[in-house]
Each structure stands twice: as C-alpha cells, then as structure tokens.
Amino acid sequence: MSRRAQPRTEDRLVGARARDKSRQVTWAEEETPLETTSLADEIAFRLQASIVARRLQPGERLRQEELCKRFNVSRTPVREALRKLQALRLVVMVPNRGAIVRLPTRTEVVEVYDLRAELEGYAAKCACARATTEMDRALAAAMGVLRHRRRSRKKRIAEQ
Secondary structure, eight states: OOOOOOOOHHHHHHHHHHHOTTOOOOHHHHTOOOOOOOHHHHHHHHHHHHHHTTSSOTTOEEOHHHHHHHHTOOHHHHHHHHHHHHHTTSEEEETTTEEEEOOOOHHHHHHHHHHHHHHHHHHHHHHHHHOOHHHHHHHHHHHHHHHHHHHHHHHHHHHO
8 A cells, every 4th residue: 555645744834825815924924023021021121221321330239128119019020130130140149138239340341341442443443444535534634623622721721
C-alpha cells in the first residue's frame, strides 16, 4: 500500500490562504508584538526614569510606604519594581534599611568616560569624512565668533 505524502504544514497554510480570498491578512499584522506591562514594570520604568533624570539622587532612600502612596498601589508591585531596579543595578537593597539609589563606582565612571572618548573620536572621524568646504567655512566663522566673545569676556574681567 502506498501512502500519499501529506503536504507540509507551510503548504497547507498557503493553500488555505489561497482558498480564503475574502480575508487578506499580511504577515506584519499577524506578527505585531503584544504590549503588556505589569504594574510593577510601569513603576520600575517610572522610577528608572527618575533616577536617570537625577530627580532621585544617588544615596537617596526609596521607602516602600512612600512609593505605595505615590503610585497608589499595594506593597507587592513596589517590591517587585525595586527588585527589577536592583537587577538593573540602579538600586541597592540594604538589609533593615530598604532600597537606596546606587552611586556608580569610580571604575564605572571611568569606563563611561573612556567609552565616550572613543565614540566622540569615531564621530569626529565620520564628520571629517563627510565634511565639505562650506562646512569648513561655517566652522571657521563660528570659531571666530567664539574667539571674539572670549576676548571680550577677558577684557570685561580685567576692567573689573
């Protein structure tokens, strides 16, 4: 007995779509990611934004009771949000003291400035590669304005 080979799953889907011409669905519509965020995710996001914007200073304590009142939620989502921030290394959980906004270490600060120096050097290289004579003239004019302002400022300071 010969058994007829079953078409692959992909072939069956294509065939079904060909038969169902009334429903035109593109892959982009089917693969649109679902956006679901938990309350803890939202609280963590807002606290993270406050830390990055320096509204919450390094060393500042994050009291659960105050956060519960601020976000009008129970302790559970606040605790979970603080754990998420701890995983991102933005907060340190200290036993019997709670969460504290973490202060970056000297090594981390040096690494950030080293990275910035590399990126700025690369950006300057890319800018030079794309430079035109018109841009050179505009930069020279801007430098002339800055020199003039610096001389004027020095003169004012000397006169005082």
